[in-house]
Amino acid sequence: LKQKLAVGVTPRSVTHPRVDGVAMVDIACGDTSTAAIASDGRLFVWGTGVSKQRLLAPAVVDLPAPAVSVACGMTHAVAALADGRVMAWGMNVFGQLGVDAASVNQPQHVSALPTGAADRVFAGRFH
Numbered sequence: 001l002k003q004k005l006a007v008g009v010t011p012r013s014v015t016h017p018r019v020d021g022v023a024m025v026d027i028a029c030g031d032t033s034t035a036a037i038a039s040d041g042r043l044f045v046w047g048t049g050v051s052k053q054r055l056l057a058p059a060v061v062d063l064p065a066p067a068v069s070v071a072c073g074m075t076h077a078v079a080a081l082a083d084g085r086v087m088a089w090g091m092n093v094f095g096q097l098g099v100d101a102a103s104v105n106q107p108q109h110v111s112a113l114p115t116g117a118a119d120r121v122f123a124g125r126f127h
Helices: none
Strands: 024-029 033-038 043-048 054-061 067-072 076-081 086-091 103-109
Touching: 033 054, 033 067, 033 076
Parallel strands: 024 067
Antiparallel strands: 024 033, 033 043, 043 054, 067 076, 076 086, 086 103
16 A cells, blocks of 8 residues: 555656656646656657557657647546647547547547637546
8 A cells, every 4th residue: 555655655757768858747647548748738648558559658649739738537538739629539438538439549629619618628537
């Protein structure tokens, strides 16, 4: 239990050539994945993806505009973009993505939300 609560654990920096020297301004963790937004709006992800592929190194997510906020659920992620759009991807078992698909491997625009309306996103394990 102590390790899960990080009691007595010393934090350490994690470096990788793809992100070394890049300032991260937002970070989110899901059950098996992590996402981070760089100061220039690029969104990096790593961990286990929707198709169970493992990204051991940070990979850039292709987005139509810079990301300003990111959140991860158990098997999904959502991002708010600088232009106010919300993008979502991952498993959609409970409709948590707001798109009409069982799962989505690439970010999809959540068109039911008004464009320009979001500057921050949040996610729970299943929502």
